[in-house]
Amino acid sequence: MALSTWLVGQWQRFSSAETRFARFKAASSRGKRCVLCHELSGSQALCGGCTADLHCLRLDARRRCPLCAGVSASGLPCGRCQRKPPPQTLLHAALAYRPPLSNLLYAYKFLGRNDLYAALAELMLAKPPAWPAEPDLVMAMPLSVRRLHKRGFNQSLLLAESVAKHLNLPLLPPFVATRSHRPAQSTLPRQLRTKNVRGIFQVAPAADVKNRHVLLIDDVVTSGATIGELARTLQRAGAAAVYGWVLARAE
Numbered sequence: 233m234a235l236s237t238w239l240v241g242q243w244q245r246f247s248s249a250e251t252r253f254a255r256f257k258a259a260s261s262r263g264k265r266c267v268l269c270h271e272l273s274g275s276q277a278l279c280g281g282c283t284a285d286l287h288c289l290r291l292d293a294r295r296r297c298p299l300c301a302g303v304s305a306s307g308l309p310c311g312r313c314q315r316k317p318p319p320q321t322l323l324h325a326a327l328a329y330r331p332p333l334s335n336l337l338y339a340y341k342f343l344g345r346n347d348l349y350a351a352l353a354e355l356m357l358a359k360p361p362a363w364p365a366e367p368d369l370v371m372a373m374p375l376s377v378r379r380l381h382k383r384g385f386n387q388s389l390l391l392a393e394s395v396a397k398h399l400n401l402p403l404l405p406p407f408v409a410t411r412s413h414r415p416a417q418s419t420l421p422r423q424l425r426t427k428n429v430r431g432i433f434q435v436a437p438a439a440d441v442k443n444r445h446v447l448l449i450d451d452v453v454t455s456g457a458t459i460g461e462l463a464r465t466l467q468r469a470g471a472a473a474v475y476g477w478v479l480a481r482a483e
Contacts, residue, residue, distance in 0.1 A: 267339055267348065268332050277351045282332060286355060289327040291481060293361060300456045301325040301481045318456060319463035320448075321473040324361035325481030329452055333480055337451060346385050352451075353394030356479055360399075363475055367447035370396040371404040373462065374433065376413035391479065392449035401447070408439035409462075433465040442470030447477060454482040 265272055266279035273279040278286070296303065297310040301323045304310045309317070327333055333355075339345040340352060372392035380386060389406055396403035412432040435441070446466055453459060453476070463474035 267345065268335060277348055278336075285332055286327065286336070287358070289330060289333055290359065291325055291328055293324065296325070296481075298322050298324075301453060301476075301478070303483075318460045319467055319474065320456075320459060320476050321364060322361070323453065323456060323459060323476035323478070325453060325478050326356045326359065327480050329480035329482035337480065341383065341387050341451070344384075346387070346390065349387070349390035350394065352479055353391050353398075356391065356395065356477065357398050361477065363445075363447075365445055365473065367399070367401060367475060368444040369402045369404055369441075370399070370447045370449060371409065371466075372406060373448065373450040373458070374406065374409045374411040376411045378413045388450045391451060395447070395449055395477070399447075404439055404441075404446075408436045409465075410434045410436075430461065433462050435465055435469045437469075439466075439469060441466055443472050445473045445475065446471050447475050450476065450478045452480045452482055453478045 264275060264277065266282050267277050268282040269279060271279050271281075276283075291301070294307040295305060296307065297313055298307070299309050299313040299318050299320065299322065302310050302312075329337075336348065336352070340348040370392050372386060372389040375383070375386045375388075386406065392403060395401075410433070448459060448462060448466075450459060456476075459476045459478075463471075463476070466474050
């Protein structure tokens with residue numbers, strides 16, 4: 233091969249790589265890319281289109297049971313909650329647990345995207361529920377020590393911090409409530425979930441929940457067994473009422 237031909241080939245390869253780098257640098261300078269569709273999204277984690285898609289999943293509280301957030305055409309307690317009222321005074325779910333929200337939550341919890349907490353909290357705070365009485369303090373759903381070490385963070389705590397700041401309410405420190413490790417609720421059939429969470433929470437006296445209305449924050453609710461068990465534990469510790477506010481309801 234002639235030296236001139238080799239030099240031309242090397243230059244073409246270099247130019248191609250340089251062009252690709254320049255394009256990447258230009259795209260990066262224009263801002264972030266949407267977590268869901270990977271289009272440019274400025275300084276936000278989500279683009280406008282995907283944000284609009286997420287808001288389309290918003291649940292109508294007028295067609296939801298106020299105690300378990302399940303379907304209720306009248307907006308009154310559903311038949312199951314009428315037969316056996318849960319411990320919590322109210323449970324409100326902001327959105328339905330379906331794509332693209334389920335994809336976003338997966339990235340948040342399992343793909344190291346804990347920076348998404350702000351976008352997720354905004355989805356909750358866009359339309360706060362009406363409480364029977366104003367909450368006195370905010371609490372995050374605890375994780376077991378094993379699950380916390382594996383995940384590296386408590387996804388509900390990051391949401392609770394945003395909610396507490398927005399509502400100007402104190403946030404209970406995470407160490408005042410502990411949770412024993414059990415199989416994940418999502419891996420169990422509904423009929424075993426209540427038994428699986430029985431007695432898993434302990435609330436320390438330092439929690440100081442006596443005669444107070446506690447706002448409990450979690451990411452996803454399905455059967456409501458976990459929130460119900462923590463609400464029951466808080467009531468035993470003296471809480472006047474427990475309100476649950478979750479990002480998503482899985483049917």
